[in-house]
Amino acid sequence: MECIYVPQDKLLTIKIAEEIDENVVKKLRRKIDNEITRFMPRKVIFDFSNVSFMDSAGIGMLLGRYKVIRMLGGNLELCHVNKQIEKIFEISGILKIIPLIKDNEIYEYGGKNVGNI
Amino acid sequence: MLGIYDNEMKLEFVSKSSNEAFARISVAAFASQLDPSIDELADIKTAVSEAVTNCIIHGYENTIGIVKVECKLKSNWIEIQVSDNGKGIEDIELAKRPLYTTKANLERSGMGFTIMESFMDELKIESIPNMGTKVTMKKYITPLDDKNNENMSIANQSKQKEGI
Numbered sequence: 001m002e003c004i005y006v007p008q009d010k011l012l013t014i015k016i017a018e019e020i021d022e023n024v025v026k027k028l029r030r031k032i033d034n035e036i037t038r039f040m041p042r043k044v045i046f047d048f049s050n051v052s053f054m055d056s057a058g059i060g061m062l063l064g065r066y067k068v069i070r071m072l073g074g075n076l077e078l079c080h081v082n083k084q085i086e087k088i089f090e091i092s093g094i095l096k097i098i099p100l101i102k103d104n105e106i107y108e109y110g111g112k113n114v115g116n117i
Numbered sequence: 118m119l120g121i122y123d124n125e126m127k128l129e130f131v132s133k134s135s136n137e138a139f140a141r142i143s144v145a146a147f148a149s150q151l152d153p154s155i156d157e158l159a160d161i162k163t164a165v166s167e168a169v170t171n172c173i174i175h176g177y178e179n180t181i182g183i184v185k186v187e188c189k190l191k192s193n194w195i196e197i198q199v200s201d202n203g204k205g206i207e208d209i210e211l212a213k214r215p216l217y218t219t220k221a222n223l224e225r226s227g228m229g230f231t232i233m234e235s236f237m238d239e240l241k242i243e244s245i246p247n248m249g250t251k252v253t254m255k256k257y258i259t260p261l262d263d264k265n266n267e268n269m270s271i272a273n274q275s276k277q278k279e280g281i
Contacts, residue, residue, distance in 0.1 A: 022170045023134035029224070053141075053159075055166040059226035084159040091235055092215075092228050 001028075003035050006111035010042035010074075013111065017050035020058040031117045032065055039114075042074050045101070049080040058085075059092045066098055077101045121191070124150065128186040132177045132201070134170070140186055141165040147188050148195050151258040160236040161195070161256060167229040168199035168252045174220065176203025176250055194238075196255045205246040213242070 002015040014032060018024045036044065046062070048054075062076075069076045079101045081089065089095050126147050130136045141162040148161050165186070172184045187198040206212045213234070218227035234240045239255040259267075 019138060021134070021137045021166055022174065023137055025224075026134075053162065053166075055163050055170065056226045056228040056232055057170060059228055060224040063226065064224040084156065084163070087236075088163065088228075088232060091231060092226060 001031065001117050003114050003117060004111040005039055005041070005114045010039070011045070011111065012036070012039050012041035012043070013045045013047055015047040015050060019053040020051060020061070021053070021055050022057040025057045025061045029061055029064065033068060035117060036065070036068060036072065036074075040072055040074075041069075043077065044069050044074055045077045045079055047080050048078060048082065048085060051085065052082070054085045054088060056088070056092070059088065059094055062094060062098060122189045123192065124190040126188050129183055130186075132173045132180070132182045132184050134173050136184070137166055137169050137173070140169045140184070144186065144188060144197060147190075148258075150190060151193065151195060152261045152264075153258045154264060157256065157258055161197070164233045164236045164254055164256075165197060165199065167233050168197075168254070171229055171252070172199060172201035172203065172250070174223070174225070176201035176205075178204065193260055194255055194257045196253065198251060198253045200249060200251040202249040205248055205250055206242070206244040207246055209242050209244060 001017050004013040004015070005011070012035065014035065016028070018028065020028070044065075066076050076098050077100070078098060081100060086100070089100070128140065128143055130139065144165045145158050145162050148158065153161070169184060169186070173179065176182065182201060182203055185198075185200045189196045211217055213230040214227075215231045216227040218225045221227075230240070230242070233252070233254060237254040237256045241253040242250070243253075244250040
C-alpha cells in the first residue's frame with residue numbers, strides 16, 4: 001500500500017492494494033489510522049486502482065475511517081473504483097457521504113511518496 | 118451424491134477469516150465450468166464472501182467451528198449452500214434489513230444479506246437459534262451462445278452507428 005502526501009494541500013492519497021474482506025480489514029484499519037494521525041490531512045483520497053475485490057466489510061471499514069477523518073477535520077474521497085465495487089457502493093448508499101471522484105492524477109504529480117505501509 | 122445435478126462439490130473449513138478468500142476463489146473456480154461472464158463471477162465471489170463472513174463473525178462469533186460450503190451445478194445455474202452450527206439468527210427478517218447489524222462496534226455495515234440478495238437470483242435463509250444457520254443462494258448464468266449473440270448485436274449496432 002502506497003501513501004502519497006502533498007504538504008501544501010494537506011492531501012493524503014492512500015493506494016490500497018489488497019482484496020478487501022473481513023480478514024484484511026483488521027490490518028488495513030490500523031495501518032490507515034496510523035497514517036491519518038501521522039499527517040492530520042485536510043483531505044484523504046483512497047485510490048482503488050489496485051483493489052480487485054471488496055465486500056461489505058469494506059463498507060464498514062470506509063465508514064469507520066470517514067468518522068476518524070471527519071473528527072480530525074478532514075474530508076474523504078474515493079477514486080479509480082472498478083464496476084463491481086461501485087455496485088456495492090451504490091447498494092450501500094455510502095457515496096452520498098463519501099464522494100467518488102473521477103481523477104486524482106493531478107495530486108499524484110504534486111505529491112511525494114511518504115512510504116509503503 | 119450424483120444424481121439430478123451436472124456436478125457437485127463440498128468444502129469444509131475452520132471458521133477463520135483467512136479462509137474467506139479460499140472459499141470465494143474455490144467456488145468461483147468451480148462455477149467457471151458454466152462459462153460465466155466476469156461480472157457474474159464477481160457477483161458469486163462477493164455473495165460467497167458475505168455468507169462465509171456471516172458464519173465466522175456472527176455464527177461462531179470468532180470461536181472455532183466448521184463452515185460448510187456446498188455447490189451444485191445444473192446446465193445454466195449454480196446453487197451455493199453455506200452453513201454453520203453456530204448461534205443462529207433470532208429474527209431473520211430483521212437480520213435481512215439493510216444496515217441492521219448486531220455488531221456495529223466492530224464497524225460492520227449491516228449490508229451482508231442485502232448484497233447477497235441483490236447479487237444472486239434467489240436467496241433462502243434457514244436458522245434455528247443455538248443450532249445453526251443455512252443460507253442457500255442460486256444464480257442463473259447466461260449461456261455462452263446468448264452472450265455471443267449479445268456481443269454480436271452490440272457489434273452490429275456500433276457498425277450501424279458508424280455506417281459500415
